[in-house]
Amino acid sequence: MTTMNFSHHLIRSAAAASMLWVAGCAEQSTSNRSESSAPPSSSIDAEDSPSTGDEIQLQTVDRARFDRVLAGHQGKVVFVDYWATWCGNCMEEFPHTVALHEKYAADGLAVVSLAMEFDPDDAATRQRAWEFLKTQNARFDNLYADSPDALEQYGIDVLPHYRLYDRTGKLHREFTFSDPDNPISQADIEAAVRELLASEPMDTQK
Numbered sequence: 001m002t003t004m005n006f007s008h009h010l011i012r013s014a015a016a017a018s019m020l021w022v023a024g025c026a027e028q029s030t031s032n033r034s035e036s037s038a039p040p041s042s043s044i045d046a047e048d049s050p051s052t053g054d055e056i057q058l059q060t061v062d063r064a065r066f067d068r069v070l071a072g073h074q075g076k077v078v079f080v081d082y083w084a085t086w087c088g089n090c091m092e093e094f095p096h097t098v099a100l101h102e103k104y105a106a107d108g109l110a111v112v113s114l115a116m117e118f119d120p121d122d123a124a125t126r127q128r129a130w131e132f133l134k135t136q137n138a139r140f141d142n143l144y145a146d147s148p149d150a151l152e153q154y155g156i157d158v159l160p161h162y163r164l165y166d167r168t169g170k171l172h173r174e175f176t177f178s179d180p181d182n183p184i185s186q187a188d189i190e191a192a193v194r195e196l197l198a199s200e201p202m203d204t205q206k
Contacts, residue, residue, distance in 0.1 A: 025087030025159045056137070058115070058130045060144045063153055066114065069141055071169060073110040077196050078165040081113045082156055085128050089177070090160040094136055096186040100193060101140050107197050108167070111140040116150040116159065164192055172196055 061069065070078055081097040083090035094113075101111040115129045126144060133142050147153060158178035166172045173192055175184050 025084070025089050056130070056134045056139065056142065058126070058133060058142050058144050060120075060146050061114075062146050066143060066145075069112065069143060070165065073112070073141075074169050075167055076108045076110040077167055077193065078110045078112060078169075079193060080163045080165070081111070082116060082154065082159060082161040082163075083113060084116045084118075084159055085125060085132060086118065087159045091132060093160050093186065094132075094138075096189070098136050098138055100190065101138075104193060104197060105140075109193060109197060112143060113138060113140070114143045114145055114150075114154075116145045116154070116156070118148055120144065120146055120148060120150075162189060164189075164196060166196060 059069075070080070079097070079100060081090075081094065083094060085091070097111060097113065100109065105111070113133070117125050117129065119125055129144060145153075151157070151159075158176055160177065162175040163171060164173045164175070175189055175192075177184065
């Protein structure tokens with residue numbers, strides 16, 4: 001399995017989308033890319049509170065705001081899908097994330113997606129991410145990292161990447177396709193979600 005090097009600024013979304021690992025999408029360095037404030041968009045949810053699910057929104061966040069969004073779901077089991085439009089495997093696996101939301105939201109599962117793009121300030125890239133979410137009917141909190149160094153900031157080497165948090169906000173498990181000696185499947189992920197939901201029943205009094 002070869003590791004792809006995206007250290008040059010000229011490697012953009014289109015090139016990266018065609019260079020996939022067998023088991024995942026990798027990104028090693030974005031240190032040469034400049035960061036600036038994210039452009040405004042009508043699809044941004046200006047609040048840190050959980051999405052109402054009335055429409056598909058894409059909220060630009062820094063790390064602190066991402067943490068506040070997760071904190072807003074305290075009391076629920078939280079599943080986070082880290083993905084990008086340049087990662088073909090991410091987009092292929094994303095319907096499973098939507099299915100988890102549809103199947104387990106009533107049991108106390110909150111799903112959050114975080115898009116991690118090489119050039120988050122590029123309007124076309126952001127639009128592509130939003131359009132993809134709309135095609136997936138992703139009616140949960142969809143976040144958009146404001147930094148080209150998001151993978152490093154969030155401690156992620158390979159996409160897609162998933163994290164599962166318990167009802168107190170503590171990280172319960174991580175799932176990645178980067179380790180060929182420890183393969184995972186969507187069935188493994190769903191089993192972990194079901195197990196955590198069952199071990200921590202939702203407080204119906206809240």
